Structure formats: structure tokens, C-alpha cells
Amino acid sequence: MGVYLPMGPQHPLHPEATLVKLRVEGEHVVDADVDASFVHRGIEKALEHKTYTQGLYLAERICGICNVAHTTCYTTNVESLAGIEAPYRALYLRLAVEELARIHSHLLWLGLFAHTMGFETLFMLAFRDREPVLDLMEEITGGRVTTGYNVIGGVRRDVDPGLVFKIKGVLTQLKERILKYKELFESDPVIQARTRGVGYLSKNEAGELLAVGPVARASAIARDVRIDDPYLTHEEVPFNVIVYDTCDAWGRAMVRLDEILESINMVQYTLDHLPSGEVRVKVPPFFRPPPGEMSSRVEAPRGSLLHYVKSDGSDRPVRYRVRTPTLANLASVVTMLRSRNGKIVHIADVPVIFSSIDPCICCTARVTIFDERGHVLEKPLNELLDMRRGR
Amino acid sequence: MVTSFEAIKNFFRKRATILYPEEKIEPSATFRGMLSFERSLCIGCGLCWRVCPASAIKQDRDDKGARPVFLLDRCIFCHICVEICPKKAIKASRDRGSLVMDKSSLRVK
Ligand code: SF4
Ligand code: SF4
Numbered sequence: 327m328g329v330y331l332p333m334g335p336q337h338p339l340h341p342e343a344t345l346v347k348l349r350v351e352g353e354h355v356v357d358a359d360v361d362a363s364f365v366h367r368g369i370e371k372a373l374e375h376k377t378y379t380q381g382l383y384l385a386e387r388i389c390g391i392c393n394v395a396h397t398t399c400y401t402t403n404v405e406s407l408a409g410i411e412a413p414y415r416a417l418y419l420r421l422a423v424e425e426l427a428r429i430h431s432h433l434l435w436l437g438l439f440a441h442t443m444g445f446e447t448l449f450m451l452a453f454r455d456r457e458p459v460l461d462l463m464e465e466i467t468g469g470r471v472t473t474g475y476n477v478i479g480g481v482r483r484d485v486d487p488g489l490v491f492k493i494k495g496v497l498t499q500l501k502e503r504i505l506k507y508k509e510l511f512e513s514d515p516v517i518q519a520r521t522r523g524v525g526y527l528s529k530n531e532a533g534e535l536l537a538v539g540p541v542a543r544a545s546a547i548a549r550d551v552r553i554d555d556p557y558l559t560h561e562e563v564p565f566n567v568i569v570y571d572t573c574d575a576w577g578r579a580m581v582r583l584d585e586i587l588e589s590i591n592m593v594q595y596t597l598d599h600l601p602s603g604e605v606r607v608k609v610p611p612f613f614r615p616p617p618g619e620m621s622s623r624v625e626a627p628r629g630s631l632l633h634y635v636k637s638d639g640s641d642r643p644v645r646y647r648v649r650t651p652t653l654a655n656l657a658s659v660v661t662m663l664r665s666r667n668g669k670i671v672h673i674a675d676v677p678v679i680f681s682s683i684d685p686c687i688c689c690t691a692r693v694t695i696f697d698e699r700g701h702v703l704e705k706p707l708n709e710l711l712d713m714r715r716g717r
Numbered sequence: 718m719v720t721s722f723e724a725i726k727n728f729f730r731k732r733a734t735i736l737y738p739e740e741k742i743e744p745s746a747t748f749r750g751m752l753s754f755e756r757s758l759c760i761g762c763g764l765c766w767r768v769c770p771a772s773a774i775k776q777d778r779d780d781k782g783a784r785p786v787f788l789l790d791r792c793i794f795c796h797i798c799v800e801i802c803p804k805k806a807i808k809a810s811r812d813r814g815s816l817v818m819d820k821s822s823l824r825v826k
Contacts, residue, residue, distance in 0.1 A: 379770075379797065380770035384770065447723075472793075474796070506719060510720065
């Protein structure tokens with residue numbers, strides 16, 4: 327029933343190639359599906375051909391915006407596999423840079439979200455405010471976006487007191503701006519009309535669909551890897567998990583804005599309480615971890631990120647697997663896009679709903695294998711490999 | 718309301734846009750940029766071309782023996798080669814510059 331309406335893969339409102347398949351009746355969306363498989367890059371496979379040291383730089387390029395989350399996850403993972411312990415000061419610095427990355431990722435999202443609402447002024451303002459954060463990143467790490475800061479065994483470089491002073495100054499200014507944006511989201515009638523009650527995802531649905539990150543937290547589920555499974559020095563740095571119970575796009579925006587404020591506090595606290603000591607232990611470039619497997623989780627700006635590694639004792643992994651947060655949230659966004667239980671979804675709301683999960687597609691694409699009748703094949707990897715070899 | 722105040726304030730602010738290419742953004746002192754290579758220091762140990770994650774360093778030979786050649790169009794500026802070189806023959810600069818008309822000028826010998 328209804329008319330099939332494709333949105334994408336190339337669409338002005340999608341930052342990346344995504345196909346949102348809608349079934350519409352009049353202005354109402356009755357069914358939806360998302361196809362995010364246009365940009366498969368085969369990074370997991372490529373990681374099997376790189377040594378652990380080289381793989382870090384490829385893992386960093388899985389996603390440009392959350393590269394710090396990916397390198398944190400990769401280094402934590404490989405370090406625990408190989409039994410390397412990063413110095414204490416390095417963990418603090420990793421945390422500070424990770425939170426700075428969260429700030430700039432959320433600001434980028436704020437801009438894109440405003441752009442999908444048609445609020446171009448806010449887009450410009452958000453990008454202007456993101457710029458000083460990127461400059462700080464460049465100064466701390468040596469790269470504006472692709473930071474290359476975390477290395478196996480610690481971090482690249484230390485911060486000096488002058489830089490700490492500068493970071494604090496910039497963040498204090500940014501805090502004022504974020505408070506302004508919060509006020510804007512609370513008071514502006516246009517934003518309210520475009521986001522309140524739009525993209526509804528109830529607490530039960532979010533729980534069942536295993537939503538992660540700000541999407542879960544805006545549906546009243548306090549799910550955050552930094553609390554549930556601390557991976558750096560999160561036990562020592564005080565912060566709150568931001569939870570809203572409005573279950574809509576507005577709630578997701580408020581969660582992210584509040585998280586920026588939390589992250590600013592976290593960076594300031596971390597820099598105030600930096601322990602002294604080394605920032606890096608020397609690791610040989612072609613080290614061989616013992617055979618085994620390991621996985622680690624990190625709270626990326628978009629939600630929980632999982633890396634898994636399997637080693638056979640050589641200097642390259644036999645299998646590397648990455649589960650990115652957007653992949654976990656695609657099920658939720660498909661549900662949000664469907665009209666159900668008296669919640670009507672209009673075609674005009676689709677871009678706002680879709681961008682409210684902060685989609686990052688290039689790190690999400692997966693290969694699915696179909697048989698000739700169009701059924702998805704679910705088989706263990708070794709059986710699939712045997713099939714490929716024609717056995 | 719909030720945006721109207723913001724708009725009025727913006728009349729009196731310094732402009733945020735940078736008029737590229739007349740104005741250039743100075744990279745910060747710690748920026749990881751282009752590489753340069755000092756042949757006289759290199760001992761041809763081969764560590765750099767074995768670690769490079771982007772295969773941007775090719776092994777070559779000249780009258781002094783094995784040596785690297787850097788293909789900076791492939792370089793991702795991770796600077797592991799700079800860190801690993803035992804003789805400090807590879808020097809890092811903070812020059813952004815991989816914007817060239819001729820790709821062969823990005824070969825550093
Ligand atoms: S690591 Fe240094 S010394 Fe060794 S080959 Fe490369 S440039 Fe030469
Ligand atoms: S900076 Fe990195 S990518 Fe570039 S030549 Fe050195 S090791 Fe290779």
C-alpha cells in the first residue's frame with residue numbers, strides 16, 4: 327500500500343550517501359527502511375594486512391569525526407591484548423582529548439541539525455564556535471581533525487602549562503555560547519515546532535532496539551559506557567550522565583548540548599588534576615601480542631563503539647571487527663520514521679528525524695550476503711570462506 | 718529573541734571568515750606537516766619503509782647503498798617514520814603544503 331518514495335542515496339539533506347526508503351500515504355510515512363551500504367570500504371579486511379602499529383592509523387580513518395574514539399578503542403584493545411600498560415598521565419590526556427573531540431563532534435552535529443531544519447544562521451554559528459576547538463586540537467595533538475594522538479603505549483606528546491591555560495580560556499568562552507544555544511532550543515518557537523514530538527522513540531522501544539548514545543539517553547535510558555564500563559580514568563573524573571525523557575528530536579538535541587557542558591567540565595577537571603610522569607612507554611614497532619582475543623568498548627560521541635581483535639601470535643591481527651554506534655542506531659531510526667500508535671510522521675520531518683541520531687554512515691556500511699532467492703545468509707565466517715572457495 | 722541579539726552583536730564583531738588565499742592560516746608550532754630528508758645522515762636501516770602505514774616510502778639504491786624515497790602524495794603525515802629513524806635523518810616541518818600542480822614535486826629524495 328502507499329507510494330514508494332526513495333530519499334537518497336544522493337540527497338541535499340544527507341551528509342553522506344544513504345538511501346532512506348519510505349512508503350508514504352499522502353503526507354504520512356507508513357513504513358521506512360534505511361540502506362547504508364553505499365560506501366563500504368573494507369577497512370576490517372585491510373586491518374588484517376597491517377601490523378598493529380600501522381593498523382592504528384587505519385582505524386583512525388574509520389571515521390573522521392570520531393577518530394579519537396576509534397584510536398582510544400584500538401589502543402585500549404591492543405594494549406590489553408599485548409599486556410602493555412599506558413602511563414597514568416597518558417590516560418588522563420587521552421580522556422581530555424576524547425572529551426574535546428566529543429565537543430567538536432556535537433558542535434558539528436548541531437550545525438548539521440540546524441541545517442536540516444532550515445536554520446542556516448545556527449549552522450554558521452555552530453561551525454564558527456567549533457573552529458577554536460579544532461585549533462586547540464591542532465595545538466595539542468598536531469592534527470586538526472585526524473589527530474594521531476593516541477599511540478600504543480600512551481600518547482604522542484605532553485601538554486605544557488601555557489597550553490593548559492589556553493585550553494581553559496577557550497572552553498570557558500565556549501561554555502557561555504553553549505548556554506546561549508540551550509536557551510535558544512528552549513525558547514525558539516521554530517525549533518520547538520520542528521523538533522518537539524518529532525522522531526518519537528519510547529523508552530521501551532529504545533530498550534528493545536538497543537539504542538546507544540544520545541538516542542538512548544534522550545529516551546530516558548541512562549546507558550553510557552563511561553559509567554557502565556569505564557575504560558580510561560572515568561572513575562576519578564566526576565561527570566553526570568545526561569538523561570532526558572522527552573523521547574524526541576528535541577530531547578536528543580538537549581542531551582548533546584548538555585553533554586558539551588559536561589565535557590567542558592571534564593576537560594577542565596582533567597587538566598587541573600593531571601598526574602605527573604611519563605606520557606608514553608616505548609613499544610617495539612613490530613611487537614607480537616600473544617595468541618588470544620580481546621574486545622573493548624568506548625563511548626564515542628554517537629554512542630557505544632566496539633572493537634574486537636583476534637591474534638594468532640604474529641605481528642598482524644587475524645581478525646579485526648568494529649561495531650560503530652550508527653549501526654546500532656539504524657534500527658531505532660527506522661522505527662522513528664514509521665507512523666505508529668497515533669504518532670504521525672510527515673515527509674517533511676524525515677530529514678530532521680534522520681539527522682537527530684547523528685548518522686555517520688561511512689563507518690557503518692557492512693556487507694550482507696544474500697542467496698539467490700534474496701534471503702540474507704547468516705553463516706559462520708569459516709563456512710562463508712569455504713563457500714567462496716567453492717567447497 | 719536569542720538570535721536577534723546575536724545578529725545585532727555580529728555587526729560589531731571581528732569577522733570570523735578568513736579570506737583565503739590572501740590570508741593564510743598559520744599552522745600551530747606543533748603541527749605535523751611535510752617531511753624533509755637528509756641523505757648524509759641515513760644509514761639505510763630500512764625501518765622507515767617497513768613501518769610506514771601508507772606505503773609512502775619506497776626502498777631505493779644509490780651509490781651509498783639502500784635508501785628511502787618519500788612519495789609525499791601518499792603520505793598521511795602520521796610521522797612514525799620521523800619518530801623511528803635512529804639517525805634523525807627524516808625531519809618534520811609544519812608546512813601544510815601538499816597542494817601542488819605537479820605530483821612529481823612531492824617526491825622527496
Ligand atoms: S629509518 Fe632513517 S636511517 Fe633508517 S633507512 Fe629510514 S631514513 Fe635511513
Ligand atoms: S609520515 Fe607516516 S605516512 Fe608519511 S612517510 Fe612517514 S610513516 Fe609514511
